[in-house]
Amino acid sequence: MSIYNFSAGPAALPPGVKKQLKNELDDWRGTGTSVMEVSHRSPEFKALMADNESLLRSLLNISDDYAILLVPGGARLQYAMLPMNLSAPNRSTVYHVNGYWGFLAYQEAQKFSQVKTTNKPPTAPYQPQHSLGDYRVKDIDSSADYFHYTSNETLEGIQWHHLPDSNGLPLCCDMTSDIMTREIKVDDFAMIYASAQKNLGIAGLTLVIIRKDMLGKHQNNIPTLMDYATFEQHGSAYNTPPTFVWYMMYLVLQWYQQQGGVKTMQQLNQAKANKLYDFIDNSDFYSNRVDSAIRSEVNVPFWLADDKLNEQFLADSNDAGLKALKGHKAVGGMRASIYNAVPMAAIDALIEFMETFEKQHA
Ligand SMILES: Cc1ncc(COP(=O)(O)O)c(C=O)c1O
The missing domain is CATH 3.90.1150.10 (Aspartate Aminotransferase, domain 1)
Structure with missing residues (x-):
């Protein structure tokens, strides 16, 4: 009997990936050991990091105007890191909420900036939503630092098939459940993030794609390891990164490339x-x-x-x-x-x- 996994995440891995993992477990890239036991400073691992970046750039057509960061932790950490890095407690941000994850992002961001919503602010406990949610573009505060939304609401099964109008604000998007599943134009966004356990491998890392001019904008002292600039300056390896998760991402990206x-x-x-x-x-x-x-x-x-x-x-x-x-x-x-x-x-x-x-x- 064939087994099919419809999990929302951690999700099924592409067919050849586990086989390759098994094959390489005892001798990865000629090191004579597994990828889990190799230093992140070794030439073999540095080559993997470079391969990952170039696969990501070519699969998503990401230009050099953007930094690619691999941040440990899940997408929910970005609910805090994004406003910490791109806004400040005395500045405003705009959140459009049309589902569960957007709601959580909106709630967390309130700790770090003056959050405004495009429509009536949702209240807890969370109520499932059934539409993208209407709003008047001209009501959006054009002095806000960015506009945030979720491209695919994983629980409700609601997906944006066009870009929201942000009234000119830099667009930041949680693409955790649909990154790599359809073509996007990265240039439309100031920042995109997606945790890995759905379409980028296994849990433990979040891909952040950020326009370089958005880096280093924060006004307060934030922890070194929550500062996007730290990740940019150190190739996402300021401290020891979750090397196995990087490797799994590489295997998945390679499979995408082979599929076309x-x-x-x-x-x-x-x-x-x-x-x-x-x-x-x-x-x-x-x-x-x-x-x-x-x-x-x-x-x-x-x-x-x-x-x-x-x-x-x-x-x-x-x-x-x-x-x-x-x-x-x-x-x-x-x-x-x-x-x-x-x-x-x-x-x-x-x-x-x-x-x-x-x-x-x-
Ligand atoms: C759209 C979306 N955002 C955020 C998350 C939370 O991700 P994480 O568990 O990596 O924090 C999920 C998890 O399913 C999700 O689907």
Whole structure:
């Protein structure tokens, strides 16, 4: 039986990656030892760092105007580092919130800057959102330091398919769940960040792509290891970096390149998502509540007509080799995360299972 992993993160790794890891475990790049035991100052590891950077630059077409930083920790650390570095407690920032992660980013940023929201500020406890959220561009404070949004809201399955209008403010984006899954124009952004455990390897690092003119702007003393300039000046290795996570990122990036790059990933992701949404839309038993214009191509939430069947659905799908389909507790229902490493065969297997389950329970 084939096993398919629909986890939202840590997510499935591309097929050849674990094999390569096994092959290289005892002798990585002729060092006679594993990558985990090699100094980050060694020529072999420095070469890997350079390879990683050039793969990232070529896959995302990142120009020299941008610094590429690999920051230990998750995307949620960036919720603090971003306002610490690009704003100040007496300055304002603008957050657009249209989902769970945007809401958390907005909450954290309030500790470090005067945060304004584009629309009515959301209040805790968090309420799931079903739209991109309207706002009036002319109401955006044009003196703010930046405009922040989340390109793909992983829980709700809501994705921006165009750029938000930031009224000219530098655009900063949490792309944790859709980086590398579709083509982007980096030049449209002042700063992009994405933690690694979905489409960049495994947990432990966050990719930060930042326009160099945004560096060194902070007005307060901030910890050395929370200052983007430290990462830029030291090739992201001021202190000992999580070398194994860098290596895993390299293997994943290399796989993308072999597949034909981000364009190929995008085409495949669109085809997978279309097939799954078509099936759901043509069923009375399953539904997706997101407007078709803003549906995510990588996280597909769906609901059963009868919630009482949820546990049965999860148990049976798990037995059928379809793993991690439970929706996030804040949203409920099911969710298939169909990132780059999830093949079309997984979508076919999921649809076949859903058809059978419907016949048995409708
Ligand atoms: C869009 C988005 N932002 C942020 C996060 C939080 O990431 P981390 O756990 O790396 O802090 C997630 C996690 O799923 C996410 O999907």
